[in-house]
Amino acid sequence: xxxxxxxxxxxxxxxxxxxxxxxxxxxxxxxxxxxxxxxxxxxxxxxxxxxxxxxxxxxxxxxxxxxxxxxxxxxxxxxxxxxxxxxxxxxxxxxxxxxxxxxxxxxxxxxxxxxxxxxxxxxxxxxxxxxxxxxxxxxxxxxxxxxxxxxxxxxxxxxxxxxxxxxxxxxxxxxxxxxxxxxxxxxxxxxxxxxxxxxxxxxxxxxxxxxxxxxxxxxxxxxxxxxxxxxxxxxxxxxxxxxxxxxxxxxxxxxxxxxxxxxxxxxxxxxxxxxxxxxxxxxxxxxxxxxxxxxxxxxxxxxxxxxxxxxxx
Ligand code: PPS
Numbered sequence: 572x573x574x575x576x577x578x579x580x581x582x583x584x585x586x587x588x589x590x591x592x593x594x595x596x597x598x599x600x601x602x603x604x605x606x607x608x609x610x611x612x613x614x615x616x617x618x619x620x621x622x623x624x625x626x627x628x629x630x631x632x633x634x635x636x637x638x639x640x641x642x643x644x645x646x647x648x649x650x651x652x653x654x655x656x657x658x659x660x661x662x663x664x665x666x667x668x669x670x671x672x673x674x675x676x677x678x679x680x681x682x683x684x685x686x687x688x689x690x691x692x693x694x695x696x697x698x699x700x701x702x703x704x705x706x707x708x709x710x711x712x713x714x715x716x717x718x719x720x721x722x723x724x725x726x727x728x729x730x731x732x733x734x735x736x737x738x739x740x741x742x743x744x745x746x747x748x749x750x751x752x753x754x755x756x757x758x759x760x761x762x763x764x765x766x767x768x769x770x771x772x773x774x775x776x777x778x779x780x781x782x783x784x785x786x787x788x789x790x791x792x793x794x795x796x797x798x799x800x801x802x803x804x805x806x807x808x809x810x811x812x813x814x815x816x817x818x819x820x821x822x823x824x825x826x827x828x829x830x831x832x833x834x835x836x837x838x839x840x841x842x843x844x845x846x847x848x849x850x851x852x853x854x855x856x857x858x859x860x861x862x863x864x865x866x867x868x869x870x871x872x873x874x875x876x877x878x879x880x881x882x883x884x
Contacts, residue, residue, distance in 0.1 A: 578673045580832030583737075586610035587834065590738035598741050603704065605761040610739040611678045619681040625708040628693045630802060631676075634719035635766045636699050636759070637729035639784040641831075641838055642818060643719050644674060646795060647695045647802075649814045654804040676700070699760045701769045713778045717798060718770055720872060721784035722881040723763055724847035724859060727753045729840065731850070734759075736837040746850050754862060764866035767873070774871040781872065785881055788844055791815050844881060856884065 590598060590610045599606040602617045625631075632647055634640040672687055673679050676698040687694065698705065709716070731749045734740040740759055743749040756762050773779050780801045787794040795814050799806050806814070816822060820842030827835025851859070863882070867873035876882075 578671050579830060582611065582673055582679070583834050584832050586739045587737065593738075595741050598739065599759060604756065605704075606757065606759050607677075608739045608759060613681070615681040616677065616679060616683070619684055620677060620706055623676070623684050623706040623708060624688075625696075625706060625712050625714050626692055626694065627712040627714060629709075629712075629714045630693050630695050631709060631714055631716040632695065632697045632719065633702075633716055633770065634697070634699065635721075635726060635763050637726050637733060638719050638721040639787070640697055640699070640719065642784075642787070642820075642823065642842075643717065643782075643798075644695065644697050645823065645830075646798060646814060646818050647717065648674075649817060650795070650799055650802060650804050650806075651693055651695055653806065653810045653814065654802075676705075701761065701766050702773055703769060715802065716773070716779045717801065718774070718779055718781045719784065720767065720770075720781060720876060722844070722847075722876055722878065723767075723863060724851060724856075724882045725784070725844060726763055727859075728847045728850055730758075732840055733837060736840075737834065747852075747855075750851075750855050750858075754858060764862050767876075768866045768870075771867060771870045771872040774875075781875055783875060783877075785844055785877065791818060847882075848884065 586608070587610075590608075593609075598608060598610070600609050600612075600614065601607075602612075602614055630647060630651070632640065632643050634643065672683060672690060674695060674697040676696050677700055702710075727750065730753065731743065731746055734749065735742045743752075752758055753763070756765070760766075774781055780798070782794060782798065792811065792815050795811060795818070796806075799811075820839065823830075824835070824839035824842070827839045829835075831838045860878075860882070863873070863878055867876075
């Protein structure tokens with residue numbers, strides 16, 4: 572079941588070494604109006620991505636940064652591994668090194684899409700992008716998309732600590748400064764409210780399943796069962812337990828040196844719901860409540876997030 576995670580750790584190490592020699596104002600570039608970190612993304616990769624050919628049996632995990640992407644990415648990879656073991660004898664000419672590719676679609680060099688053609692199906696592909704920035708083939712081929720969302724106050728809180736923990740992201744002297752940027756298009760990978768509003772248009776599609784960070788925190792067994800059913804993967808009780816145990820916060824944090832290298836602790840920080848209560852002022856609560864209402868209040872994704880439960884003091 573263990574994947575080495577070498578590529579993630581290598582990529583983060585390299586990006587961090589590069590970023591440590593850069594000024595704050597050199598860390599980001601803009602592509603189609605959205606800022607991205609120069610150490611892990613590039614305009615060439617975005618241009619190459621446009622002609623990326625998705626396979627109908629790809630599995631896409633779509634999640635805004637800090638929504639629990641690494642968590643769900645492991646769950647999906649484990650589920651695929653379980654199902655592949657049952658139907659093994661996969662023929663492939665690629666060696667193990669070639670079979671490992673950094674799973675974030677928009678992260679890495681422009682040649683990665685060529686390498687990805689050698690990966691066996693199903694490929695688990697992770698992205699922080701909004702739907703209109705994804706290659707058309709994903710929608711044309713009706714690829715299954717697992718859309719992961721998290722309450723915006725905890726996303727902001729997690730993103731703040733992350734930005735101050737990694738050199739590749741601009742750091743902030745104060746939480747107030749971060750909050751101002753988080754509420755705008757200046758945020759790395761764009762504005763979370765716009766993200767929710769754009770993805771909401773796809774929430775009713777048959778090939779899209781939405782899951783929240785909070786529901787998975789409340790009941791991981793049920794969450795994993797739902798995801799497996801969506802992917803058409805049947806699990807024995809033992810397999811289910813294995814996936815569930817491996818995806819606990821404690822287990823993933825403990826393993827994070829292996830999967831994410833020296834910066835593991837930054838990716839697996841607290842893993843809780845409601846940490847926002849330690850940071851938000853009354854004024855910030857009001858601003859965010861208003862923005863939530865404006866962008867997604869009353870919509871399918873808005874309701875799914877249970878804002879009243881998770882985001883009201
Ligand atoms: S990234 O870097 O944008 O891809 O970050 P992402 O993985 O999306 O989100 C990081 C947050 O998810 C938490 N996390 C978990 N929570 C619960 N259980 C598990 N297993 C788990 N794994 C990661 C991680 O701790 C980050 O949240 P915070 O609130 O900062 O702790």
